[in-house]
Amino acid sequence: MNSTVSPLNAAKRIDGKGCADQIIASIADRVAILGIQPGLAVILVGADSASQTYVNSKSKRAKECGFYSAQYDLPEDTSEVALLELIEQLNVDDQIHGILVQLPLPDQIDPEKVIQAIDPTKDVDGFHFNNAGRLQAGALEQALIPCTPLGCLHLIQHELGAELRGKHVVVVGRSNIVGKPVASLLLQQDCTVTTVHSGTVNPEQICRLADILIVAVGVPQLVKADWVKPGAVVIDVGINYVEDSSGKGRLIGDVHFDAVAEKAAAITPVPGGVGPMTIAMLMQNTLLVAERAL
Numbered sequence: 001m002n003s004t005v006s007p008l009n010a011a012k013r014i015d016g017k018g019c020a021d022q023i024i025a026s027i028a029d030r031v032a033i034l035g036i037q038p039g040l041a042v043i044l045v046g047a048d049s050a051s052q053t054y055v056n057s058k059s060k061r062a063k064e065c066g067f068y069s070a071q072y073d074l075p076e077d078t079s080e081v082a083l084l085e086l087i088e089q090l091n092v093d094d095q096i097h098g099i100l101v102q103l104p105l106p107d108q109i110d111p112e113k114v115i116q117a118i119d120p121t122k123d124v125d126g127f128h129f130n131n132a133g134r135l136q137a138g139a140l141e142q143a144l145i146p147c148t149p150l151g152c153l154h155l156i157q158h159e160l161g162a163e164l165r166g167k168h169v170v171v172v173g174r175s176n177i178v179g180k181p182v183a184s185l186l187l188q189q190d191c192t193v194t195t196v197h198s199g200t201v202n203p204e205q206i207c208r209l210a211d212i213l214i215v216a217v218g219v220p221q222l223v224k225a226d227w228v229k230p231g232a233v234v235i236d237v238g239i240n241y242v243e244d245s246s247g248k249g250r251l252i253g254d255v256h257f258d259a260v261a262e263k264a265a266a267i268t269p270v271p272g273g274v275g276p277m278t279i280a281m282l283m284q285n286t287l288l289v290a291e292r293a294l
């Protein structure tokens with residue numbers, strides 16, 4: 001992976017895109033000699049443009065890996081029953097190893113019901129209660145771990161090495177898809193983990209204790225330079241679309257990149273940091289399910 005030192009900032013910019021490219025290439029090498037073709041089904045309901053972009057990227061990466069890729073673009077008014085029937089078919093389809101339903105779903109569909117309907121052994125997003133419970137219990141052998149937390153762990157280990165014992169990790173955010181599972185994952189790496197949420201008093205003081213600061217909130221540039229200990233590794237999960245005064249749009253993270261880059265040892269950019277790693281980990285989970293089926 002190419003991490004570069006920006007001329008303006010002291011911190012190393014962590015190249016998530018480069019890391020993801022390497023992982024995809026090594027998955028493709030593995031698939032070439034696997035003996036079976038891993039299959040990934042990606043389901044999109046409706047025409048949300050951000051979701052369409054994510055789903056197309058996932059299908060494209062699946063093809064690069066040499067997977068069988070099945071994309072289902074369903075109309076906005078798809079019923080919950082129809083979606084559950086499709087999942088039931090995919091659950092018993094031997095060609096399909098991983099099933100992903102792109103969130104959010106339209107209002108008429110209960111996302112929890114849909115997630116729990118996916119066969120947990122094909123739940124490559126790792127959101128089924130069986131997989132969440134296994135992660136929490138440390139029973140990783142049969143678990144599927146959520147992709148964004150796995151991607152964060154990869155990037156952290158790339159910067160700091162595999163041994164993270166004793167590092168103080170502060171996770172800002174406690175969602176089921178990022179905050180809670182990334183905290184569990186790092187606890188199992190023998191880190192000391194603190195979780196900050198919307199009810200935390202003086203979050204900046206707690207964040208300043210972090211050797212590794214992971215931010216998954218959805219508030220543009222919430223984390224400023226004075227939230228960060230000098231030399232910390234900062235992982236920005238946030239993806240926020242903002243427009244400038246001329247109406248030109250761009251993506252920014254939950255961390256004020258330029259200011260924090262002057263204090264941190266290393267920081268992920270947005271875009272090009274955690275996002276590409278999330279998709280690479282989805283491919284890794286799909287390969288894992290196919291290997292378990294051998």
Ligand SMILES: NC(=O)c1ccc[n+]([C@@H]2O[C@H](COP(=O)([O-])OP(=O)(O)OC[C@H]3O[C@@H](n4cnc5c(N)ncnc54)[C@H](OP(=O)(O)O)[C@@H]3O)[C@@H](O)[C@H]2O)c1
Pocket residue numbers: 148172173174175176177178179196197198199203216217218219222237238239240274275276278
């Ligand atoms: N890069 C990727 O691949 C990727 C993947 C998933 C998500 N994301 C992005 O990551 C961000 C978070 O996603 P999510 O799904 O975890 O969001 P979410 O479900 O909305 O959860 C946000 C969390 O942030 C906490 N929070 C909100 N405001 C806060 C504040 N001012 N101080 C401290 N904590 C605060 C909330 O606390 P409470 O629980 O107390 O309400 C909640 O736990 C979003 O920008 C999303 O787009 C990126």
